[in-house]
Amino acid sequence: MLRCALTSSVTFFRRLYFPHNLSPVMARRRKASRPLSTTNPNPRGFVNLENDLYREASNLSAATGANIAVICRRPSGEVRLWGYPSAQDVINRYHRNFRRQISEDSPPVPAVAQAAEARARHYADIRRREEELNGSLPSAAEQIVREHEWMIESLSREIEGVRKLIAEVIAKSGESQSLVEGSNAERGV
Structure with a gap:
């Protein structure tokens, strides 16, 4: 009888203070x-x-x-x-x-402080190296801009060459036009 009373009071206590343990698991033997x-x-x-x-x-x-x-x-x-x-x-x-x-x-341990300083220096060096690399290596956007600038410059040179060629053709046609006009004047046309 005492054992049953003790068990029921423990179960009551567990349900009162540990409600998360309310499950069928409570019925199993330990x-x-x-x-x-x-x-x-x-x-x-x-x-x-x-x-x-x-x-x-x-x-x-x-x-x-x-x-x-x-x-x-x-x-x-x-x-x-x-x-x-x-x-x-x-x-x-x-x-x-x-x-x-x-x-x-x-009290603060000197070895711990030294280790913390060494770790901070190490990470500062890593950050510095990353910044150097980021500054020296071109990003993808910068590389694309450079390629486009090169293409624009080469096309500008081609356009200038075509303009010179057109000017030469016009100059030659102007000379030939004046020759044609001169020959027409001689003929009386």
């Missing part, structure tokens, strides 16, 4: 924790492993009231995130506490 095997390489095995991990984390959270965040990276590269009350809240609280602990407990 399996003993076992080590999770990571030797199965197929994706379906990984999904089963992931489900077991989420189940264990959920049971731990429900039993102890702990806030939990689980981050899984699948073989395909996809990252899955689960947590109670929410994974982002747990992660933010962890980072906040970690920063506070570092700033209060330990």
Whole structure:
């Protein structure tokens, strides 16, 4: 009788404080924790492993009231995130506490400062090299403009050559016109 009362009060407590756990899973008997095997390489095995991990984390959270965040990276590269009350809240609280602990407990470490400066110099060098390359290499638009300018210049030279040729023809025809007019005048036409 005591066991039934205890079980029902635990179930009531879980439903009261952990409403996300209301599911048919509540009716199953608790399996003993076992080590999770990571030797199965197929994706379906990984999904089963992931489900077991989420189940264990959920049971731990429900039993102890702990806030939990689980981050899984699948073989395909996809990252899955689960947590109670929410994974982002747990992660933010962890980072906040970690920063506070570092700033209060330990003085700045010279090696960390040197590493940060070296990293900043490295990225500044990379940015400088990118800017140099961007300035020295013509962009596609600049290259197209140069090609069009060259075509326009060559066409302008061709047009000038044609104009000179037309002027020469007109000059020769003017001479021949004056010769024709002169011969017509001699004939009396």
